[in-house]
Amino acid sequence: MPRQRVLSGMRPTGALHLGHYHGALKNWVRLQSSYDCFFFVADWHALTTHYQHREGLEQSVYDMVVDWLAAGVDPEQATLFIQSRMPEHAELFTLLAMSTPSSWLERMPSYKDMVAENRELATYGFLGYPLLQAADILIYKAGFVPVGEDQAPHVEVTREVARRFNHLYAPLLPEPQALLTETSRLPGLDGRKMSKTYGNAIAMRDAPEVVADKVRRMPTDPQRVRRQDPGDPTQCPVWALHQVYADSDTRAWIDAGCRSAGIGCLDCKQPLIDAIQREQAPWRERADELLADPKKVHWIVEVGTERARAVARKTLKEVRVAMGLAY
Ligand code: SF4
Known part of the structure; x- marks a missing residue:
């Protein structure tokens, strides 16, 4: 058929x-x-x-x-x-x-x-x-x-x-x-819809170090000013990205760690950086081949x-x- x-x-x-x-x-x-x-x-x-x-x-x-x-x-x-x-x-x-x-x-x-x-x-x-x-x-x-x-x-x-x-x-x-x-x-890096116009996007072919830098600079829960302040993931754009990229164990670890100030924001961002870089690796390989030809x-x-x-x-x-x- x-x-x-x-x-x-x-x-x-x-x-x-x-x-x-x-x-x-x-x-x-x-x-x-x-x-x-x-x-x-x-x-x-x-x-x-x-x-x-x-x-x-x-x-x-x-x-x-x-x-x-x-x-x-x-x-x-x-x-x-x-x-x-x-x-x-x-x-x-x-x-x-x-x-x-x-x-x-x-x-x-x-x-x-x-x-x-x-x-x-x-x-x-x-x-x-x-x-x-x-x-x-x-x-x-x-x-x-x-x-x-x-x-x-x-x-x-x-x-x-x-x-x-x-x-x-x-x-x-x-x-x-x-x-x-x-x-x-x-969502984009600032929590709004991801868009080139807003300057809050990660390109599919951004280099790994660019991805790491963009994620590390992301704003977090505004109430979490110092490392020892507990946070609320629902107020944080990083958490919104974890909804797409993290498995349930990682999300549970973040939720508990954020609310108790057991983890810092950079600890929280690392698995996101890793997941995005992993996702991009095969794209970059294929794109490099095509760009060469x-x-x-x-x-x-x-x-x-x-x-x-x-x-x-x-x-x-x-x-x-x-x-x-x-x-
Ligand atoms: Fe956001 Fe994670 Fe920091 Fe909590 S620990 S405020 S979810 S970046």
């Missing part, structure tokens, strides 16, 4: 951090053996919000793909490609736009808020972004889209777009389902793009026929 198709994209943000790994990539690696996975670099999506920032885009794209591969995304199992290399997405986007009520896009949660906050986002491209996403998904007839809860409305609009197309023309585009999977939202990365993307194109073209052909455009 053919495997169900999963589609997921990531904006090219350059080198990825541990938040990207635990929030998405780890899941991709898990999914690729059970589903026919299509993973793409969403560079057009990046331009919907950062259209003035073209410098460094190419570098960001390839740095990110290197991190995907380093994390264990396997181009033999999954299809990796770049959105802007696929004009087929743009054609389907245009065709779907004809019958999509603009109110569906205007009512997307966050659209109005984001435009009110930043007038530079009052563009046609940003408004149309969920429809472009729908085209990205529907062109591959993906059965599933892995999402966090906040993105579920985007899958919903894709389903509505598909329903409308199927009703108006022909039952061609399957409605995808949101695949709610177990991911961890990794950049043509290989380009080739992987090339092969994936052509594989994706064959599927996209087939769907477009059907869509053109259904819409009376096969001349």
Whole structure:
């Protein structure tokens, strides 16, 4: 039986951090053996919000793909490609736009808020972004889209777009389902969401000494001023990272040691440093090999793009026929 198709994209943000790994990539690696996975670099999506920032885009794209591969995304199992290399997405986007009520896009949660906050986002491209996403998904007839809860409305609009197309023309585009999977939202070094913008991230390829330095400088429970002061782990961003990295014995040791001042904060941070460095070691090894052979990365993307194109073209052909455009 053919495997169900999963589609997921990531904006090219350059080198990825541990938040990207635990929030998405780890899941991709898990999914690729059970589903026919299509993973793409969403560079057009990046331009919907950062259209003035073209410098460094190419570098960001390839740095990110290197991190995907380093994390264990396997181009033999999954299809990796770049959105802007696929004009087929743009054609389907245009065709779907004809019958999509603009109110569906205007009512997307966050659209109005984001435009009110930043007038530079009052563009046609940003408004149309969920429809472009729908085209990205529907062109591959993906059965599933892995999402966090906040993105579920985007899958919903894709389903509505598909329903409308199927009703108006022909039952061609399957409605995808949101695949709610177990991911961890990794907090950053200061307890807020891990983000390059906040300067609180550990990159997937940070050198071991950089990781150690970043973790040692992390703020801790503000009440624990001196070594002999007891602390409360729930008030500490280090503890939040231990939730992802430490086993239950280590967590019990920290909880008791922190509350009784039996351990110091540097003692507490060491197992975290060790765990992150252990996790990174195979990534670094794979990334070093790829960085020494950049043509290989380009080739992987090339092969994936052509594989994706064959599927996209087939769907477009059907869509053109259904819409009376096969001349
Ligand atoms: Fe945070 Fe650990 Fe220090 Fe407690 S011992 S305040 S959990 S770093």
